[in-house]
Amino acid sequence: xxxxxxxxxxxxxxxxxxxxxxxxxxxxxxxxxxxxxxxxxxxxxxxxxxxxxxxxxxxxxxxxxxxxxxxxxxxxxxxxxxxxxxxxxxxxxxxxxxxxxxxxxxxxxxxxxxxxxxxxxxxxxxxxxxxxxxxxxxxxxxxxxxxxxxxxxxxxxxxxxxxxxxxxxxxxxxxxxxxxxxxxxxxxxxxxxxxxxxxxxxxxxxxxxxxxxxxxxxxxxxxxxxxxxxxxxxxxxxxxxxxxxxxxxxxxxxxxxxxxxxxxxxxxxxxxxxxxxxxxxxxxxxxxxxxxxxxxxxxxxxxxxxxxxxxxxxxxxxxxxxxxxxxxxxxxxxxxxxxxxxxxxxxxxxxxxxxxxxxxxxxxxxxxxxxxxxxxxxxxxxxxxxxxxxxxxxxxxxxxxxxxxxxxxxxxxxxxxxxxxxxxxxxxxxxxxxxxxxxxxxxxxxxxxxxxxxxxxxxxxxxxxxxxxxxxxxxxxxxxxxxxxxxxxxxxxxxxxxxxxxxxxxxxxxxxxxxxxxxxxxxxxxxxxxxxxxxxxxxxxxxxxxx
Numbered sequence: 001x002x003x004x005x006x007x008x009x010x011x012x013x014x015x016x017x018x019x020x021x022x023x024x025x026x027x028x029x030x031x032x033x034x035x036x037x038x039x040x041x042x043x044x045x046x047x048x049x050x051x052x053x054x055x056x057x058x059x060x061x062x063x064x065x066x067x068x069x070x071x072x073x074x075x076x077x078x079x080x081x082x083x084x085x086x087x088x089x090x091x092x093x094x095x096x097x098x099x100x101x102x103x104x105x106x107x108x109x110x111x112x113x114x115x116x117x118x119x120x121x122x123x124x125x126x127x128x129x130x131x132x133x134x135x136x137x138x139x140x141x142x143x144x145x146x147x148x149x150x151x152x153x154x155x156x157x158x159x160x161x162x163x164x165x166x167x168x169x170x171x172x173x174x175x176x177x178x179x180x181x182x183x184x185x186x187x188x189x190x191x192x193x194x195x196x197x198x199x200x201x202x203x204x205x206x207x208x209x210x211x212x213x214x215x216x217x218x219x220x221x222x223x224x225x226x227x228x229x230x231x232x233x234x235x236x237x238x239x240x241x242x243x244x245x246x247x248x249x250x251x252x253x254x255x256x257x258x259x260x261x262x263x264x265x266x267x268x269x270x271x272x273x274x275x276x277x278x279x280x281x282x283x284x285x286x287x288x289x290x291x292x293x294x295x296x297x298x299x300x301x302x303x304x305x306x307x308x309x310x311x312x313x314x315x316x317x318x319x320x321x322x323x324x325x326x327x328x329x330x331x332x333x334x335x336x337x338x339x340x341x342x343x344x345x346x347x348x349x350x351x352x353x354x355x356x357x358x359x360x361x362x363x364x365x366x367x368x369x370x371x372x373x374x375x376x377x378x379x380x381x382x383x384x385x386x387x388x389x390x391x392x393x394x395x396x397x398x399x400x401x402x403x404x405x406x407x408x409x410x411x412x413x414x415x416x417x418x419x420x421x422x423x424x425x426x427x428x429x430x431x432x433x434x435x436x437x438x439x440x441x442x443x444x445x446x447x448x449x450x451x452x453x454x455x456x457x458x459x460x461x462x463x464x465x466x467x468x469x470x471x472x473x474x475x476x477x478x479x480x481x482x483x484x485x486x487x488x489x490x491x492x493x494x495x496x497x498x499x500x501x502x503x504x505x506x507x508x509x510x511x512x513x514x515x516x517x518x519x520x521x522x523x524x525x526x527x528x529x530x531x532x533x534x535x536x537x538x539x540x541x542x543x544x545x546x547x
Contacts, residue, residue: 005079007038007086010318018042018054023089025318026075035318036074040084055083061141061164064131069124071152071162090162091311092154093304095212099148101303103219111254112288113299114216119280120159121151121209126273128164129202142200146208147189148215155300155308157293187499188223188231192264195235197492197502203266206276210261211240213280217254218246222262228497229518229526238264253283479512479535486542491519491527507538521545 002009007024014021024038041055062073062085075086093101095117102109128141143150143164152160187195191207194200211222222240225231234240240262247255257279263269270276284291301308485493487503494500495517500508503519512535518528524545533539 004038004084005077007036009038011314013037015042021087023318024086026086034074035089035315037087037089038084039087040079040082043082052083058164059083059085061139064133064139065128065141065164067124067127069120069159069161070128071160087162088160090152090154090158090160091156091315092152092158092160092300093307095148095151095153095216097307098153098300098303099215099219101307105303107303108219109216109303110299111217111251112284112291113296114213115254115280115284115287116291116296117151117153117159117216118209118213119277119284121146121161121212122206122273122277122280124159124161124273125202125205125209126277128161129205129273142202143205143208144194144200145186145189146205146212147186148212149186151212153296153300155297155304155311157295157297157300159296187228187235187494187497188221188225190235191266192236192238193266195232201266202273203269203271206261206270206273207263207266209276210258213261214240214243214258217250217258218242220246227518228494229520229528232492232494232520233526238262251283253286257283480509481512481533481535482538483508483510483515483517483531483533484538484540485517485531486540487519487521488542488544488546489521489524491521491524491543491545494518494520512536517541519543519545 004022004024007026009022009024011023012020013023019039019041022038022040024036026034026036028034041052059073059076062070063076066072071090072088073085074088077084098109101107125143125146128143131139131141133139141164143161145163146161150161150163152162154160189208189211191200191204194204214222220242222242223231223234224242225234243258243262250258257276260268261270261276270279288295483495483505484507485503485505491503492499492501493503493505495508495510496515510533512533515531515533516528517531518526520526527543527545529541529543531539531541
């Protein structure tokens with residue numbers, strides 16, 4: 001476990017192109033804890049201003065959203081120089097995993113389940129597309145990445161749309177604007193206009209959702225291709241070979257929904273998420289009038305039962321660990337209460353030892369300017385959580401957490417035993433501790449007992465004397481370089497399977513090493529080249545597509 005502000009990171013759940021997600025536990029007062037998912041920007045790219053701004057955009061968007069089928073944000077702030085979100089922990093599997101389980105077991109997803117999942121996501125998108133700020137001004141939210149990986153089905157049968165990380169709000173709230181023609185998303189689930197670099201709106205999300213629905217129904221991606229370049233061409237032209245191949249196996253009413261939702265001309269598609277959801281729910285009710293979360297939960301138990309068992313076993317282990325910590329905390333509080341009720345007894349210091357004083361970290365927490373939380377417990381030192389800087393406009397989230405100086409796994413420089421009182425009425429009660437390299441300045445209390453002379457301040461070590469090493473964490477920075485790319489004529493550029501925009505591409509930051517770069521102009525054959533990006537330097541390439 002790793003301490004992260006007022007959270008404990010228990011295990012890493014996943015890692016994407018911009019952020020990583022951890023299972024975490026927030027330990028609150030009175031032994032109340034909550035499990036959350038911590039999403040934080042990757043350390044190696046935290047210094048890239050554009051990506052950090054994208055993450056801030058996500059916070060500004062999701063704080064406006066509150067819907068049963070959209071993942072909830074519990075907390076957000078900055079810790080260790082990196083922005084993070086504390087998200088609702090959804091105990092389930094994303095649709096990518098569900099589809100893989102279905103393919104592995106040769107057990108297709110029931111049509112009723114596919115219709116229900118798609119209808120719930122359509123309702124969530126309708127809500128997001130119509131979301132307004134406090135002054136009733138439309139936020140103009142477009143998810144831009146409606147894919148199986150961003151649709152999570154819980155073991156209880158809930159459906160959640162997550163990760164507005166590359167969403168774009170055209171409103172005044174947004175500070176960073178996506179460059180024209182830039183491709184951000186998974187190519188096989190894009191709408192034709194998004195793949196072509198055109199301006200998009202909520203109807204693009206509905207196209208993407210329909211492609212996910214088709215994949216749930218037939219078990220294969222709509223735009224199945226051997227490469228991203230081929231997939232991009234199929235998407236731009238609106239040709240879905242798998243839809244045509246399995247058309248006869250799809251019920252007529254469902255095929256009509258899919259055909260309309262995947263129209264190349266967005267004016268002939270469903271115009272709102274509500275309209276799409278209504279048709280999906282009509283098709284569902286004609287087959288299963290009472291279908292609900294319980295039915296979806298049974299499907300999850302059948303398809304992903306082993307994963308459910310593993311998840312529950314892990315959570316039981318973390319819960320038992322938390323109870324052990326609570327027991328240690330209670331014992332520490334009981335010890336502190338006994339000491340507080342016992343008159344102080346002065347004892348001499350050991351040879352070579354100095355009176356015990358709180359560590360610098362603990363002392364900083366005791367003297368924090370934040371207000372204390374009062375409890376009826378005996379007076380013991382209190383640790384305080386740091387103020388969390390909210391990335392929203394002029395919003396600050398402050399958290400104060402009391403922890404009763406319990407042992408921490410791995411050691412974090414805090415107290416490792418019962419709390420030591422910050423002050424005593426007339427004497428200082430010393431405790432044997434290891435010497436530290438820096439001694440805090442303290443005022444020696446007066447005493448009338450001659451057998452206990454004042455302790456002289458420690459003498460600084462002579463020059464060259466060995467001192468206790470200070471352990472610090474260091475992170476070897478990743479090596480990056482930049483790519484400058486031009487083409488004749490213009491082209492959409494795909495680097496390692498991810499769209500990065502149109503030529504000319506200037507100052508594209510990439511990890512040092514080999515990269516696969518594909519240039520696509522709709523009227524010309526695609527060109528793929530290999531570029532070796534040097535570390536801490538740049539490389540210039542020019543490609544002529546008409547050769």
